[in-house]
Amino acid sequence: MNEKCPNCLSVRVGKNNYGKKTAGVVGASAGTYGGYAAATAGAQAGAALGIVAGPVGATVGGIGGAVIGALLGGATGASAGVILGDVLDERVLDNYHCLDCGYSFGEDPNSQGG
Known part of the structure; x- marks a missing residue:
């Protein structure tokens, strides 16, 4: 345009693009925290079930799951934040x-x- x-x-x-930048950072932070919290809960359940494979398998699986969940949550939150920020930039600011x-x-x- x-x-x-x-x-x-x-x-x-x-x-x-202040709205897009700010909302992207806030969304990434919230998504990372939410993804980490969900992955930690899942990792605890997986570690309890994975204890059959031994303590090392349960630990590595739990940490890996938490990190992957945090990264995926952060990416999802950032995407949502950028979309919201774009709307704010174009309609409000x-x-x-x-x-x-x-x-x-x-x-x-x-x-x-x-």
Whole structure:
């Protein structure tokens, strides 16, 4: 999309993407914690059942499961956060800024900038 600055009509316009960046970090953090917590619970159950393979098998399986769960949870949370942040950037925040005059504005032509 080619945006024009409503202040000086320049076509040299950049995007801030503050919502996308912030929500992505928050989503990744929450997803990592949630994935780790779920994987830890699963690892405890797996370790209890895997004790038949010996203590080393139960330990390695439990730690591996927790790490994989945290990584998958973090990736999922980051993806969800980026999607939410993109919506915030486009609908709520003044996401665009003019590279010539410094004016900030949103996609909505009626939005206030400054």
